[in-house]
Amino acid sequence: MRAVFAYGFPWWGDWNDRQPSWFVRAAKTYFSSKDQMLTYALAAPGPEFVDFEIARDHWRLAREVDARITTHVGVGSYGQEGKVQEMGQAGLLRDDTTYIHCTTLNEIEIQMIVDTGGTVSLAAPVEMMMGHGMPPIQKFLDRGLNPSLSVDVETNVPGDMFTQMRSVMSLQHALSSERQLAGDTKASQPIRTRDVLAYATIEGARANGLAHKTGSLTPGKEADVIMLRTDRPNVFPVNDPIGAVVWSMDTSNIDSVFVAGKPMKREGKLLHVDWNAVKKAVTESREHVLKKSGFKLPPI
Numbered sequence: 001m002r003a004v005f006a007y008g009f010p011w012w013g014d015w016n017d018r019q020p021s022w023f024v025r026a027a028k029t030y031f032s033s034k035d036q037m038l039t040y041a042l043a044a045p046g047p048e049f050v051d052f053e054i055a056r057d058h059w060r061l062a063r064e065v066d067a068r069i070t071t072h073v074g075v076g077s078y079g080q081e082g083k084v085q086e087m088g089q090a091g092l093l094r095d096d097t098t099y100i101h102c103t104t105l106n107e108i109e110i111q112m113i114v115d116t117g118g119t120v121s122l123a124a125p126v127e128m129m130m131g132h133g134m135p136p137i138q139k140f141l142d143r144g145l146n147p148s149l150s151v152d153v154e155t156n157v158p159g160d161m162f163t164q165m166r167s168v169m170s171l172q173h174a175l176s177s178e179r180q181l182a183g184d185t186k187a188s189q190p191i192r193t194r195d196v197l198a199y200a201t202i203e204g205a206r207a208n209g210l211a212h213k214t215g216s217l218t219p220g221k222e223a224d225v226i227m228l229r230t231d232r233p234n235v236f237p238v239n240d241p242i243g244a245v246v247w248s249m250d251t252s253n254i255d256s257v258f259v260a261g262k263p264m265k266r267e268g269k270l271l272h273v274d275w276n277a278v279k280k281a282v283t284e285s286r287e288h289v290l291k292k293s294g295f296k297l298p299p300i
Contacts, residue, residue: 004040020061059087103127160250
């Protein structure tokens with residue numbers, strides 16, 4: 001697969017016990033080249049979750065090895081006013097960072113992210129269902145920053161981009177319509193399906209530092225291609241191709257996937273994967289966690 005491995009240190013204990021030297025050593029050993037399928041990043045704790053000094057040291061460590069930073073900030077009741085602003089005033093906000101959620105950030109913090117060239121990833125379904133706050137899509141669009149889309153908690157919501165696209169588009173349309181119905185003549189216009197498809201593709205690549213390799217069908221990029229079936233009952237007959245992808249398709253429409261030109265899925269079936277072995281390993285892992293934790297699953 002093409003993926004970003006974003007390592008996150010435990011947040012407890014002394015910083016020196018978390019082996020920052022391991023992070024540097026792994027970077028030099030396994031990520032010495034930028035031209036590989038797996039790239040390196042640091043899943044840094046948001047400054048509202050840890051002390052400023054710890055957050056600062058995490059971000060400096062990532063930059064020591066030229067790794068991108070991904071961080072959850074402005075998350076519901078966890079948010080503490082002005083923590084991202086404090087990081088910005090210390091000169092730590094840069095274009096190598098992707099900020100996830102941002103639901104409770106103040107206007108100054110949002111503008112700081114935009115001004116420093118940061119990227120934003122919204123996980124609208126989780127943000128709404130877990131009480132993080134209102135996904136701030138319009139606040140960033142008004143400042144000219146298009147978001148990428150992410151899932152965040154795959155145990156709570158579907159992990160596919162179709163769900164993410166529909167959720168964020170429906171939300172933005174609802175917010176726009178609410179203002180228009182209230183007589184607001186300056187209400188933002190509804191975003192288009194073409195915009196949202198870009199959030200799920202090229203903006204995702206940009207947020208992961210991969211826009212030069214993938215995210216669009218452009219000559220010179222590596223051949224990461226998803227082929228979608230248009231002959232399924234949920235979309236047939238197709239009139240507006242982009243509209244059909246965003247509003248009507250789901251994972252059953254994915255026929256083929258190519259990564260760097262190599263087929264990874266054909267005719268709706270994964271290749272190069274022993275699916276039965278994967279299911280067995282996942283089930284055993286689940287049973288182990290349940291036994292150790294004493295948690296009881298609800299009856300079916």
